[in-house]
Structure formats: C-alpha cells, structure tokens
Amino acid sequence: MRILLYNWAPAAAPVSEGGGVGVYLENLIETLAAGGHEVFVVSSGYRYSMVGSTPRFTRRRGTKPGARYYDLVNSPVVAPSYLMFPDATRAVDCPELVAMFRDFLRRHGPFDIVHVHNVEGISFDVLELRSEFPATRFLLTNHNYGVVCQQANLWRRDEERCTSFQDGARCHACNRFGAATDPLMISRFVGIHGLNRAHPLIRDTAWRLCRAVLKVRRSLGRRLPWDPPESRLHQGRRIGPADAFQLRRTRALELVNANCSAVLSVSEATEEILLAYGLDPQLSRVSYIGTRHYDPARAPAPKPASGPLRLAFLGYTRPDKGFGLLVDAIEAMPDRLEGCFSLTVAARISDKAAVARLERLSDRLAGLTIRDGYRQDELPALLAEVDLGLVLPLWDDALPQVAIEFVCNGVPILVTDRGGQQELAADPAFVFPAEDVGEFWDRLERIWTKRSELQRFWTLPRPLRTNAQHAAELLEIYGAT
Template sequence: MKILFYNWVDYLDDEKRGGGVSVYQKNVIHELNAEEERECYFISSGISYDLFNNKPRWERVKHGPTENRRRRFEIVNSGVLSPAHHSFGHEVQLDEEETTEAFFDFIRKKGPFDVVHFNNLEGLPASALKIKEHWPETRVIFSLHNYYPLCPQVNLWFQERENCLDFDSGKKCETCLPHHHDERIVRLANAVAFNLKKRGIRPGSRLFDRGFGPSMRLAGKAVRVSNRLFKKGQKPTPKKEGSNKLLKRIEMSHRKYTRRRAQMVKTINTYCDSVLCVSDRVGEVAAKFGIAPALIQTSYIGTRHAEKFEHTHPKPSIVKPDGSLTIAYLGYMRRDKGFFFLLEALEALPQELAERIHVVIASRLIDQPTMDRITALSERFASLLFADGYTHEQLDTILEEADLGVIPVLWEDNLPQVAIEMHARHIPLLTSDLGGAQELGNCKNMVFKNGSTTDFAKKIGAILDGKVSTEDYWKNAMAPHSMAEHLDELHKVYDTKARPIAYLPSAEPKAKPAKKAAAVAS
C-alpha cells in the first residue's frame, strides 16, 4: 500500500513548527515504514519560496535533516501561504490553479497512491482535495487537528479573547485579527530563509540568525529592481473579446468568509472518504458546522507516552497526606490555551485554599510582565516552581510531585498533547468544558465552566476537601491510545475501498461505496 501524507510544514522541520501534529506525523510515518507492505511519502506546502520565480513546483526536500529524504517532498512557491494566518481568508485558499496542478503533478509522477491522508490543508487550496476526479480509487482521508476548514483563524477563537460559536455570516471574521500580514513580506522572508537553508545554513545557527536580516534587505532590493525591469519589458496584454475591465463585481467583504466556509465544507463532503476527529468533541463541532456526520469518525491519536500508563499507578489520593495539593500546567503561554485565565483564577483563589496548593508551571516565558505575575503568586501559595520551557525527556522530572494537571482551555482545543502526557502518567486532569481533554477522565466533577474563576475555585475546593477521590476519576477514565492501537484503527480506515464522488449528480461512480462510519456527533 502506497500512502501520501500532507501537512503544511515538514514533519522534520528544523524550527519545530507544526507542534503536536508534526510529532504525531513523525511517529505514524516511522511506525508505518517499519511495515513491509506500507510505503509512505510526505509532502508539505506554503513555506518555501524562490526569490525570482513565482511558479509553483514540487521537489524533494533539500534542507534540514537528511532522514527519509527520498520520500520527503515540498511544493515550492505555493499560491497559498502557510500557516493560515499568513493568508487569512484569502480566496486562493479555495482554489489556486497552478498550486493544485503542482500537487496533482506530484501524484502523477510519484503515485498513484492508495491513500492520501491530509493532516491539514493549510498551504494548499481546497481544490487539492479533488483527487477522485483523476484517481477515483484513491482513499482521501482528512484529519481534523484544528478547525481550519471552518475558520480562517484556525481555532474558532474570536479576537484572541473568546470561543467563536457563530461567525455571524462572516461579519465577525472581518474584525477577528488585530492586523493582517503583508503577504509580500511573508513570502520574501520565506524565500530568504529557504535559500539560506538550501545552502546548509540551518535555522537556530549563529550564521542563520546573523545572515537573515542583511539577506532580507538585499533580497528586497533585488526583487524590487527585478519587478521594475520585468514590468518595463512587458508587452501590453491584448484585450480578450467580451472582457470589460471597467466593470468589477462588488460585494460586501464578509461574503468571502461565508463562501469560504461553505466551499470548504462542500469540498470535504464531496471528495473525502473519511474525516478523522481526534476526539468526540471535535466531531460534534465539525457536524455543527456542516461536515457530513456519515464521514465523521473519532480516532484518538496514538502516543508513545501511552507506555507510561502501563508503568505508573494512580496515587491513593489526589490530595497529599498533609492536606496539600500540587497542581501542574504544561504548554504555551497563550490566551486560547487558558494560561492567562489560569493566572487570573489563581490570583482570585481564596487564601485558605491557595496556602494549601503547590504550583508547577512549565512554559516558555513570553515577557517580563508575565514573569512578574507568576512570581507574585509565590507569596500566596505553598510553593511555586517554574520551568522556562521543557523537553519531553524532562517531563517525568517536572511532573514528579504533580497530583493534578490543569487544562484550562478557552477554545474547543481538539485534544491537547499535554493532557495526554499527564493523563498517561496517571495524573488526574481538571479541565474546562471545552475541547477533547475532558474525555480522558470522563469525570464531571473534574470539569469547570470555561473562563469562570468562580467555578474553578469551587472545583479546587471540592478536591481539597476530599469530595473527589482517585476512584471517582479513574473509574470511567480512558486509557491513552498507543501507537500500535492507533495504527490498527488507521489500517481499517486505509484498507476500506474508496467511495465514489459524493453529491455530484454528473459524477459516474467508479468504485463501490465504502461502508459509512457511524456518526459521532448528534
């Protein structure tokens, strides 16, 4: 079986972009490559650009780690910048003919593939999903690790402050971001970085850091000169018969956002065989916004941390024998992740509770004012330990004394990797009522209303008073999925026959319909 995976950034990216999805992609490809009957390829798009050539093309990855280079590819000069906020809501996210053709040309030359599995769509136009128009027997799988098809901001997270339940026919999208990136500058920066990397100058090195700024200035000047010369030598474009350059279609700007969501959903429903959701909650959100329930299938991602679940055990009590409690936060200092809500909740916690709590925070520091707020907490709490970032190898040490993990997300976070990592070590989780993390423990007494410092304090108080026991938490808890278990699920998804193109009356079915997965969402 020949499988092609797609994500917007190389899973071995030197700059570690792509977060948990890149880690997941690396693990899946590593495991599948160990199976003789599976042959895995990978392609990314929207990051690498030339300085003087805008035509999209595909090529083998020529930079970064040498691992698996013969099967790692990228589209250079994609008409769709990635990640999504670099081309926020731009209509090329729906269709960009040259980029789609470059993607299909790759499939023609390196395929055909039995399965094309999209772990994202950022960096490609939605028209790239129309694989079945050329290869009807190919299974097209789409994994929802975020909400990009439904939301140009990706997270259904409005103005960096609230969960977006209704985009008001696209009107809220117009004011969602405080500013929009200049795509020309982003493209130029990517081109400079791409050319440095191809010459063996890797991100993070002193040479790259010192060379990037001067290279940007030189490249910008060279591109401006090149553009002037190109325009000077251009011949006037002959006017096409029937064309009218005086009249332009006018419409309200929010219309493009309603069109984007509708077209994304229609394309997925038409051309994908299965939409894999990394939690039940993701399936519910997807169905709410129009993804066909018959396509939706929950597929909890596999993790190598699952082995920790076999070698650790629940503590006798969530609260320590001396009546104290150690809570831990892992991850990013971001509003959508609930980090600043957590600071607010801890600052507001009654003193009689705070003095019984030890706090552990492991997160890359973003600025000194945030560090000042963290430091101030040490006056109120039993103790406070802080790590300015961490590696996975350091997790056991960081979490050694943790009794309770906190996942305070303010958006429908699909299923945070940090939640799995703590849960796999038999650390109970106190989560907000958004996203998939609450499904790990499946314990209502350990879920608080998102954004509510009052409900957070109520739940913490109940835990400290012994009203939530270890047995309460673990009796309905889910064991984290191992990579082997997850691969078994993927094999079943991959091995099912492709269905015909859906919802297109003119399409002639060329394969028997696959057995539809049971709907997850109500």
C-alpha cells in the same frame, strides 16, 4: 500501502512547528514506515525562497527510515491558515496549486491513500483530484476547525469563542495578525536550513543577506509569493470581504463532503461542532490519536497524601490555551488556600506580561517554577513531581496534546469544558465551566481536601491509544473507505 501524509508544517525538520499535530505525525510516520508501508510526507505553505517565486516541490532529508519528505516551496497558499485572511477565497480555489499536486501524484504515485491533516498551506479544491485518481482514497483528519474557520480555531480576534460568523461579516473583522511579513519568511528560511542553530556570526550574516535580497526584489517592484493580492478576486471576479468568507466556508464544506472517503475528528467534541456546521455525518467518525507516552500496562504512581498540591501547566502561555485564566485564578485565590498549591509552568513563553504578572503573585503559592517549554524526552522526569495537570483552553481545543501527556504519565487533569480534553478527564469532578474562576477553585479545593480523588480519577475508562493501536485503526479505515 503507499500513503501520502499531508500537513502544512514540515515534519522531521530543524524547526519545530505545528504544535501537538507535529508531534503526533512524527509518531505516525515512524509507526507506518516501520510497518513496511511506503510513506510520503508532504508540507506546503511554510517554506519560501529568498531568490525565486516559482512554486516547486523539493525533497528534504528526513529522520525516519522508510519515509520520504517533500516540501512545496513558494506555495500560493500561505500557512498557517490565518495568514490567508487577505485572500480567503484562494484558500478554497487555487488552480495553480491543484496542478502542482496533480503532477506530484502522477510522478510519485499511484497512491493508495492521501491523508490530509488540516487543509492549511493547500487549497480545498486539491481534494477534487480524487476524481482524477479514482484508485486513491482521500481522507481528512480535523485537528482543528479549519473547514469552517479561516483562523482554524473558532476563537474570534484572539479574544473570545466564536459562535456566529454573520454570513462572513464577523470573519472579515476577525483578523488580528495580518498577512505574512518579510521578517517572518526570513526567520523560516534561516530556521529550515538549520542556520538558527549555527554560530551567531553565521546566523546574523544569513539574516543580513536575506534582508538585502528581499530589499532588492522589492525595489524592482517584484511581488513576493507571500504578498496578499491587491484586490479580492474569485475565479476572475471581484468579491466583497464578507462574501469572500461566506463563500470560503460554504465551498470548503462542499469540497470536503463531496471528495473525502472519510472525515476523521480527533475527539467527539470536535466532531459535534463540525457536524453542526454541515459536515456530512455519513463520512464522519472519531479517531483518537496515538502517542508514544501511553503504556496500558503502566499503573499511575500514588500521590502524596499531604503537603501542597503540586500543579502544572504545559504548552503555551497564550490566552486561547487558558494561561490568562490561570493567572486570573491565582490572583483570585481564596485567602484560606494560600500556600496550599505549588505550580510548575513549562510552556513556550509568548505572553511575557502575563508571566510577569504570575511571578508577582508567587507569594500566594507554596512554590513557583517557570520554564520556557520542554522536550518530549523530559516529560517523565518533569511530571514525576506533579500531582495534578491543568488543561484550561478557552477555545474548543480539538484534543490538547498536553492532556494526553499528563494522563499517560500518571497525572490526573483538571480541565475546562471546551474541547476534547473533557473526554480524557472523563469525570465531571475534574471538569469546570471555562472562564469560571469560582468553579475552578471549588474543584481544586475539593481535590486538595480529599486527596483520594486523585486515585479515584483512574477508575474510569479513557480513550487512549498507543501509536501501534492508532495506526492499526487507521489502516482499517484506509481499507474500508
């Protein structure tokens, strides 16, 4: 098959973007290419030129044999999607971008499959190209809620779960991040060209040159590709802020339902939410992603029967990922449990204040280790010293990559009841109501006092897939749609 895989974040690039979706796609690309399929990997909305504004596709050298990598530079739709709050209607209707993808499909096709992983960096009306390429099947995988939410995570103002958008009014007030900035785009430019890993003198020179070029362009009155519009327009007419988000949600759902051969969700939890918002149930199905960490034949190693329970938190120190909840919980730890738990945090540090607060609480723990992220090849050694993983999203996380990593490396997980990680926990004894610190400690104390729970965790079936199993399932879907 000739397969086009789309995601906003460049795959196999010197930069690491896209979170768990990026890790998943790297594995999928490798598996499909190794199976003899022609794989085209396309990104858009990430790369921008310092000297020009014309959108163009450019081929980039990749790391997977048999795959070809293309980036749309200077896309009219900036990614990730929260950067399009000032121009939400362009995220659904952008004729300029549709024309570019039409030309790409003609030039490099015919494709059997166009498989979009999140509609970010492109506009939803790109899906309408299905009518012009009837032999090509268009599929969408939802790794988040971008179909109905401009921020993609139904997490309002980076503070709370969103349950109502009030016909677009709450969406308009949701944006905390603003439009893309010149420093952000310089950082991306330097990173995608590998200059952030160069000698500091070279890196700093690149930054200075980019700043100087953009300063000149702005002094000449030039609008840059990532600049928001001066007024909100949709198809040539002015539109109010709330109406823009109402239109954006309605139109996105219409385009997905009318043009996709199948719409996949990475967990039952994600599918349930999207169906409630209007996704066509005839198109919808759940497809759990694959991972290189899963080995069906590997039995989990026994955990120590005594001593402090060794906990771990992986991923990001962000509020939506539950890091603040974890710090609150440590602060509220019952006195009787002090010293009963050690904690390893291996997460990209973005909230330094929360990390500092956790460090001040270290005397409540038997041990505290904090590191700024981790590499995939470090996971087996890192998790060999962990008894229980903590997966604590406060948003409805579609299927946290860290939950998969824990379980596939023989580590049971304690999780919140928001998101697909519940399906990997599988046992109600390892699930607690999000934001309920009391229930968090009730579950942990039970596990600490009854270590056999850690072995009982493995008696239930879980929806885990190897990369090969997942690719085989996808190819079946490709052929059936």
